[in-house]
Amino acid sequence: MKKKMTLMGIFVAVLGLMMFSGCAEKKAVVTDSTAQQPAAVEPAKTDALTAAQAALQDINFDFDKSNIREDARQIMKANADFLIKNKDVNIIIEGHCDERGTAEYNMALGERRAQEAKKYLINLGVASARMKTVSYGEERPLDPASNEEAWAKNRRAHFAVVK
Amino acid sequence: MIRCKKINLIKACFIIIVIFFLPVASAAKIYIDIDSPAFQQFPIAVTDLNNISPDAATAPAIGAALADEIKKYLSLTGIFNILDRRSFLEKIEPGNPETLEKVHFPDWSLIGADFLVRGNLLHDVKGITVDCRLYDVTRGDKLLSKKYSAPAAGQKELAKNIASDIMLALTGDEGEFNTKIAFIVKSNQSADIQAIDYDGENQHKITGHQAIMMSPRWSPDGKYLAFTSFRDGAPHVFIKNLRTGVEKKVAAFEGLNLSGAFSPDSKRLLLTLSKEGIEDIYALDVDTLKLRRLTHSYSIDVSPTWSPDGSQIAFVSNRSGDPQIYVMDADGNNVRRITFEGNYNTSPAWSPRGNRIAYEGRSGGRYQIFSIDAEGNNLLQLTFDNADNESPSWSPSGRQIVYSSKTHSRSRICIMNANGLNTRILREAATPLVMPAWSPRFK
Numbered sequence: 001m002k003k004k005m006t007l008m009g010i011f012v013a014v015l016g017l018m019m020f021s022g023c024a025e026k027k028a029v030v031t032d033s034t035a036q037q038p039a040a041v042e043p044a045k046t047d048a049l050t051a052a053q054a055a056l057q058d059i060n061f062d063f064d065k066s067n068i069r070e071d072a073r074q075i076m077k078a079n080a081d082f083l084i085k086n087k088d089v090n091i092i093i094e095g096h097c098d099e100r101g102t103a104e105y106n107m108a109l110g111e112r113r114a115q116e117a118k119k120y121l122i123n124l125g126v127a128s129a130r131m132k133t134v135s136y137g138e139e140r141p142l143d144p145a146s147n148e149e150a151w152a153k154n155r156r157a158h159f160a161v162v163k
Numbered sequence: 164m165i166r167c168k169k170i171n172l173i174k175a176c177f178i179i180i181v182i183f184f185l186p187v188a189s190a191a192k193i194y195i196d197i198d199s200p201a202f203q204q205f206p207i208a209v210t211d212l213n214n215i216s217p218d219a220a221t222a223p224a225i226g227a228a229l230a231d232e233i234k235k236y237l238s239l240t241g242i243f244n245i246l247d248r249r250s251f252l253e254k255i256e257p258g259n260p261e262t263l264e265k266v267h268f269p270d271w272s273l274i275g276a277d278f279l280v281r282g283n284l285l286h287d288v289k290g291i292t293v294d295c296r297l298y299d300v301t302r303g304d305k306l307l308s309k310k311y312s313a314p315a316a317g318q319k320e321l322a323k324n325i326a327s328d329i330m331l332a333l334t335g336d337e338g339e340f341n342t343k344i345a346f347i348v349k350s351n352q353s354a355d356i357q358a359i360d361y362d363g364e365n366q367h368k369i370t371g372h373q374a375i376m377m378s379p380r381w382s383p384d385g386k387y388l389a390f391t392s393f394r395d396g397a398p399h400v401f402i403k404n405l406r407t408g409v410e411k412k413v414a415a416f417e418g419l420n421l422s423g424a425f426s427p428d429s430k431r432l433l434l435t436l437s438k439e440g441i442e443d444i445y446a447l448d449v450d451t452l453k454l455r456r457l458t459h460s461y462s463i464d465v466s467p468t469w470s471p472d473g474s475q476i477a478f479v480s481n482r483s484g485d486p487q488i489y490v491m492d493a494d495g496n497n498v499r500r501i502t503f504e505g506n507y508n509t510s511p512a513w514s515p516r517g518n519r520i521a522y523e524g525r526s527g528g529r530y531q532i533f534s535i536d537a538e539g540n541n542l543l544q545l546t547f548d549n550a551d552n553e554s555p556s557w558s559p560s561g562r563q564i565v566y567s568s569k570t571h572s573r574s575r576i577c578i579m580n581a582n583g584l585n586t587r588i589l590r591e592a593a594t595p596l597v598m599p600a601w602s603p604r605f606k
Contacts, residue, residue: 064481107391133417
């Protein structure tokens with residue numbers, strides 16, 4: 001929920017910036033038509049990226065596990081469907097862990113989570129070449145709190161759209 | 164296999180089962196066998212150096228200051244109980260050089276001193292000269308007799324040299340005085356590697372990446388530091404030449420690139436790579452950058468460290484279902500599991516003495532430091548406090564272990580003796596200080 005809000009916030013902010021810069025350009029360089037073209041294209045592209053990012057949902061994992069959980073399968077199916085329909089969207093799958101345990105081992109565990117998610121999407125028909133993996137281990141928690149709720153949120157694979 | 168459920172039992176067993184069976188190669192007679200089962204701190208008396216300079220009266224405190232400096236270094240080793248000067252019975256005659264060799268040993272054994280350090284100090288415009296003696300009080304033997312000189316500003320170095328020679332005379336090696344500890348300093352979303360001297364001074368930056376940083380590893384020849392950095396957006400392994408400052412990216416494959424330990428000859432670096440889709444261990448030739456894959460299991464294999472003779476590698480694998488410590492031959496063959504207590508054992512570090520592997524394990528909801536021998540016997544729990552104690556790294560002599568200790572509000576880098584006793588805080592901060600790595604000795 002918090003993340004959706006953040007994404008919305010970024011979307012609105014970017015859109016606002018685009019509109020503002022577009023207006024400024026119109027006023028300043030009315031005769032320069034080439035300068036306006038990118039400004040016209042960019043919001044559409046940003047729009048698509050934002051939409052793609054919003055469509056791809058995170059999945060969560062159990063402590064010290066990398067298997068795709070029962071409750072993650074529906075999400076993975078939806079993610080795969082979206083990627084199959086939108087062939088121009090490439091992704092980096094980020095693997096994350098909670099803060100408990102060894103940072104080094106967690107870096108490997110995060111990579112394993114990303115790899116498992118990638119394999120799952122390949123099995124659902126997404127081309128391997130469109131996906132890369134990166135592990136952030138325990139270094140980038142969504143929720144910095146030290147409790148079960150935060151840890152459950154932080155053990156995740158995030159599907160970041162490549163810009 | 165020792166059950167480690169009863170902490171008190173283990174504590175009681177410390178003294179009985181610390182087993183270090185490789186002798187230290189040295190021609191010197193080893194006076195203090197600190198690895199013996201009966202080891203306890205050795206009481207030593209360091210008298211204020213006797214200022215025999217003609218103008219001694221103008222600088223009366225210099226002898227006491229230098230003695231304090233020597234005591235400071237000796238106490239860092241964790242093996243001495245430094246006796247308070249106020250307990251001394253034998254008074255030395257100020258300015259009389261003869262008192263250096265005239266020791267009334269009963270006065271020292273009476274206050275419980277096993278060893279006695281005393282010296283004459285001579286200072287002039289060029290600097291200071293110290294004529295130093297170390298005595299075995301019980302036997303009445305002279306163990307060390309040496310002259311030292313230094314410029315006036317070089318007192319610290321002089322004290323360090325004297326402490327080094329005392330260690331050499333008593334233990335067979337010079338101690339850890341000329342070593343550093345590298346560690347990761349985190350702030351907000353970025354981190355960098357810093358290093359600090361053994362005495363807790365001279366903290367300085369080693370990298371300027373301001374990114375996620377991990378796993379610093381010194382080369383045993385002291386020339387390089389390998390580490391993992393997200394500076395370019397993903398975990399890549401770098402090797403920094405510590406003399407020139409040049410950093411070279413040596414592994415940037417798809418997925419995970421994580422630095423492991425250097426080989427004893429500093430020519431190869433162990434890595435964890437996921438370029439084949441599985442996190443496995445590889446050995447990288449540092450000059451040619453040729454890779455050799457060592458593990459092929461369908462599991463996480465990570466955190467590799469070499470045995471001091473280079474014949475074996477300890478690492479972490481979850482092939483049994485949860486992370487445990489394994490040992491294999493250096494070519495990847497003959498893999499065997501060595502930890503069976505607990506369900507989360509990671510971060511192995513192989514003692515330079517060859518016989519013990521330190522690691523961190525989850526115990527009672529916390530992470531604590533343990534050590535075990537390479538065959539998986541003689542398990543010892545070394546830390547017990549209410550903190551997460553992680554990332555053990557051995558001193559070059561194998562007598563001390565540095566580790567990170569985290570509570571909810573404080574982060575510390577601590578040093579303890581290999582038996583878990585005599586812990587001291589090397590560095591403390593409110594922001595995370597993690598993954599300490601002990602350097603080799605620098606000259």
